[in-house]
Amino acid sequence: MMQNELHYIDTHIMNWLTHLDDVIPQLIKDMSTDTKLNRFDLVTNVDKQLQNKFETYLAEHFPGHQLLAEEKDNDTIQPYEGHLWIMDPIDGTANLVKQQEDYCIIIAYFVEGEPKLSYIYDYPHDKLYKAIAGKGAYVNGQPLLPPRELQLRDAIISFGTQYINEDTSKALYDASFSVRNIGSCGLDSVRVIKGQFGAHINTNPKPWDIAAQFLFAKELNLEMTQLNGEPLDFAKSGPFIISNRGCYKAILAIINRDGGYHI
Numbered sequence: 080m081m082q083n084e085l086h087y088i089d090t091h092i093m094n095w096l097t098h099l100d101d102v103i104p105q106l107i108k109d110m111s112t113d114t115k116l117n118r119f120d121l122v123t124n125v126d127k128q129l130q131n132k133f134e135t136y137l138a139e140h141f142p143g144h145q146l147l148a149e150e151k152d153n154d155t156i157q158p159y160e161g162h163l164w165i166m167d168p169i170d171g172t173a174n175l176v177k178q179q180e181d182y183c184i185i186i187a188y189f190v191e192g193e194p195k196l197s198y199i200y201d202y203p204h205d206k207l208y209k210a211i212a213g214k215g216a217y218v219n220g221q222p223l224l225p226p227r228e229l230q231l232r233d234a235i236i237s238f239g240t241q242y243i244n245e246d247t248s249k250a251l252y253d254a255s256f257s258v259r260n261i262g263s264c265g266l267d268s269v270r271v272i273k274g275q276f277g278a279h280i281n282t283n284p285k286p287w288d289i290a291a292q293f294l295f296a297k298e299l300n301l302e303m304t305q306l307n308g309e310p311l312d313f314a315k316s317g318p319f320i321i322s323n324r325g326c327y328k329a330i331l332a333i334i335n336r337d338g339g340y341h342i
């Protein structure tokens with residue numbers, strides 16, 4: 080794919096994301112919340128309508144491009160073929176509902192299985208993180224540099240403590256500087272991308288939770304694998320870590336020792 084084609088698509092998507100600034104306030108004002116599988120599994124009109132708007136936008140401007148997204152049926156998607164967009168319309172829905180902060184929109188573009196464009200839009204803080212294949216990563220247009228190496232003892236790391244057994248969780252607390260969890264896979268990952276956190280772990284993400292992170296990791300020299308160190312497949316996902324190179328091996332060693340992290 081030619082760089083100018085990528086630039087053309089990027090310009091379109093940037094325009095679409097910018098126009099959301101006029102759309103989201105009203106959606107939030109009219110917010111209604113439903114539950115899905117259980118009382119913690121929330122979805123709002125904001126999630127659904129943002130995804131619907133993006134689906135309509137793609138159909139109009141890029142017909143033939145596929146969309147794999149959280150609030151739709153993805154049965155007919157051929158993820159490794161042609162042009163594929165992956166979207167989490169709101170990542171951190173619980174935060175949107177309970178705090179109106181710490182949520183983001185995740186969009187990633189793959190061509191023939193290769194990541195080409197990534198966006199993580201931290202709307203409440205007006206920060207748009209973007210990665211372009213071969214061109215690096217940016218926040219609001221300013222280049223991001225690969226973060227300096229963080230040793231585990233100096234690093235804040237992030238994971239949901241309830242999804243990792245107590246011994247492993249305690250060992251991670253002891254070996255790191257401390258633990259924080261924002262509650263949005265995209266924004267926890269952004270902290271790693273910016274060098275603020277050493278790592279973020281989600282033991283059970285779906286493709287839309289981690290789709291954008293592949294290209295940021297590639298462009299910024301971060302580690303991003305399954306928790307056993309094996310490569311991640313963007314279409315299947317799996318237990319996931321995105322990590323600073325300085326602490327990745329030490330975290331995996333703790334996660335996998337003495338029977339592993341499973342509860």
Ligand code: NAP
Binds near residue numbers: 120171173262282284
């Ligand atoms: P949360 O505040 O609801 O969500 C935190 C992050 O996890 C968000 O990015 C959220 O994305 C994502 N998420 C949503 N459903 C998930 C799922 N089934 N598995 C993994 N990540 C998911 O807090 P949470 O405590 O992590 O719980 C969310 C749900 O995840 C619960 O049903 C829980 O059983 C399950 N879960 C989470 C993990 C983990 O490592 N975080 C591991 C196993 C299971 P959205 O805002 O887009 O939903």
Ligand code: CA
Binds near residue numbers: 167169170264
């Ligand atoms: Ca999500």
Ligand code: CA
Binds near residue numbers: 149167172
């Ligand atoms: Ca979501």
